[in-house]
Each structure stands twice: as C-alpha cells, then as structure tokens.
Amino acid sequence: MVATVATLAAGAAVAVQTSVNGHVSVATGSPVLATAVNHGSALLIALVVALAMGALPRAARNLRARRAQLRRWWFLGGVMGFVAVLAIITVTPEVGVVAVAVAVTLGQLAGSVLADGAGLGPGGRRPLSVLRAVGLAVAVAAVVVGALGRFDLGNAFVIPVVVLAGAVIAVQQAANGWLIVVTGEFAAMSVINFVTSGVFVGIALLVSLAVAPIDFGALPPWAPVGGTLGVAIGVVTALTVRTIGVLSAILCIAAGQAIAAVVLDLLVPVDAVGLTPAAIVAAALAVAAVGIAGLGSAPRRSSRRARRRSPLAETGILP
Numbered sequence: 001m002v003a004t005v006a007t008l009a010a011g012a013a014v015a016v017q018t019s020v021n022g023h024v025s026v027a028t029g030s031p032v033l034a035t036a037v038n039h040g041s042a043l044l045i046a047l048v049v050a051l052a053m054g055a056l057p058r059a060a061r062n063l064r065a066r067r068a069q070l071r072r073w074w075f076l077g078g079v080m081g082f083v084a085v086l087a088i089i090t091v092t093p094e095v096g097v098v099a100v101a102v103a104v105t106l107g108q109l110a111g112s113v114l115a116d117g118a119g120l121g122p123g124g125r126r127p128l129s130v131l132r133a134v135g136l137a138v139a140v141a142a143v144v145v146g147a148l149g150r151f152d153l154g155n156a157f158v159i160p161v162v163v164l165a166g167a168v169i170a171v172q173q174a175a176n177g178w179l180i181v182v183t184g185e186f187a188a189m190s191v192i193n194f195v196t197s198g199v200f201v202g203i204a205l206l207v208s209l210a211v212a213p214i215d216f217g218a219l220p221p222w223a224p225v226g227g228t229l230g231v232a233i234g235v236v237t238a239l240t241v242r243t244i245g246v247l248s249a250i251l252c253i254a255a256g257q258a259i260a261a262v263v264l265d266l267l268v269p270v271d272a273v274g275l276t277p278a279a280i281v282a283a284a285l286a287v288a289a290v291g292i293a294g295l296g297s298a299p300r301r302s303s304r305r306a307r308r309r310s311p312l313a314e315t316g317i318l319p
Helices: 001-030 031-053 055-065 070-093 098-120 132-147 160-185 185-212 223-268 277-295 300-308
Strands: none
Touching: 001 031, 001 070, 001 098, 001 185, 001 223, 001 300, 031 055, 031 070, 031 223, 055 160, 055 185, 070 098, 070 185, 070 223, 098 132, 098 223, 098 277, 132 223, 132 277, 160 185, 160 223, 160 277, 185 223, 223 277
8 A cells, every 4th residue: 555655656746757847848948958957966866865875885785796696677777767758858848748648658558567477577477467457448548538639640750759758667667676676775776777877868968069059047946856856756666666566556657647747737737738628537547547456466475476486586685
C-alpha cells in the first residue's frame, strides 16, 4: 500500500515536472537548454545528498565486490532519461501536458509489460495475470480517450516519438532498480544516472549553441524545479519497482500523472487547448486501471521465486 501511494505521488510529480520543463522550453525557446537545466539541477541535488550520506564510498565498495555480476545496461539509465526527457520537453509545448501524459503512458505500459515479462527488473519475471491484463486494457482505454481532441494530422508525427520515450522510461526504472540493489545506495543510483546523462546533455547543448544562439537570460528562476522533482521521482520509482513490479509501478505513475495533468492543464496550460472533458474521463480511467492491476499483482511468495531466477539470485545480492 505504501509503495503504491508513493508511486502515485511520483506520477503526479512527473506531470508537474513535464509542465515546468515545458514552460522553461517556451520561455527560452530551447528544449535543449530546458533539458540541461533539468539534468544539471538534478545532478547537483543528487551529489549533495550522496555526499551528505557518505553513499558514494559504500556504493563503490559494493560495486567492486560484485563486479563479476554487473550488467552494463544497468548503468545506462541516465542516457535513457536524457533521451526521454528531451523528447518530452520538445513535444509538450506543441500538444500540452495531458496529451504528452497520454502518449507517454502508452509507451510506459508497453515497455513495462515487456520489462516484467523478460524479468528485466530486480523483482524478476512477473507474468501478466488476468486482472493485470484487464487493468492494462483499461489504461489503454484511458490513453485513447485522453487523446480525443488533442492530436491532428499536423502534430501526429510526435506521437511515436513520445510513445517511444515512455517505453524507454519503463526500461530505465528497471535499470535503476538494479542499481539500488547492487550499490545498496539510492543516492548513488541518482548520481550515476545524472552523471551519465550529463555527458550527453553537455554535448547536445554545445551542438545547439553551434547551430543557433541561446538566450540564457530568459531562464526563469524556478527552472531548476523540474530537476529537483526528477531526483525524487527517480528514487521513489526505483525503490518501489522491486516491490510492486514494473507494470504496477508504471500504472501508478500513469494514474498520478493523469490526475495532476488535468489540474495543470486547467490552471497553467502549456498549449492553447487547455483542459478538455476527455482528459478528465481519461484520468478517471487511469485511476481505475491502477486499482484493477493492483488486485492482480503477484503474491509475495511468487515474487521471491521469481527473484531466485534473476541474474544475481545465486550471489546473495537478492534475498
């Protein structure tokens, strides 16, 4: 229950982060600068927290001790996050927070089903039970309803981009869950993520500056809020994905994101459309999907058996 509520809150924070970053992109005219501010502020906060906790030396010792069991893709969460955030920030001013939430949700659902089925997360393989399948179907219905009136032929090309970003986010959560397991430190996971993404953000910013000048003076003072929320979202989802699985975590994020997106498009819309009745219906359907999928979550005993089949089961890293 606690993990579900925490992940719902993280989903709401995703919508706020999307809105903040979208407004920064509009204010500066540069999605790349908005992405850089998001990741830069997140890296600073993650470093401060990790240093204050003394997490980095402990994480380094744990990684050295478990070096033979590590998988390289677990350290690519930062790259996945950079790609996803850049795509989302670029598209949000075009179609609004609700529309982006809808498209991202569809990608997250698809990615989470694959991640759970393949056992990518530290919780091991989680089969798609009947109730979870029904929850998934209801969530897809929420995606379809939420899209009504938001997309047209002029902006339809952005849909595949945002859906792919959502799928990447689902895989990123699995990778981050493993980083917490192998480092034993959630703060170290955040630092690894944002240091990795920072390299690519820096390259993108330099390329953008070479193409056209960027007005750094247009940055609003609240621009770093997106990165601050990003740190909290990453930690919460990485901690809860092991308990409730990738699909259930993504459904919770989708519900929280849908509800918050409705409020944000009502109060501070990024695009010209604002809030629509379809968006409200979509949010209600997303919440229903979470409840249904939660009823179909695998029991704790099954989860333990699944973890014994995971890559680190024999090493003692997982219980």
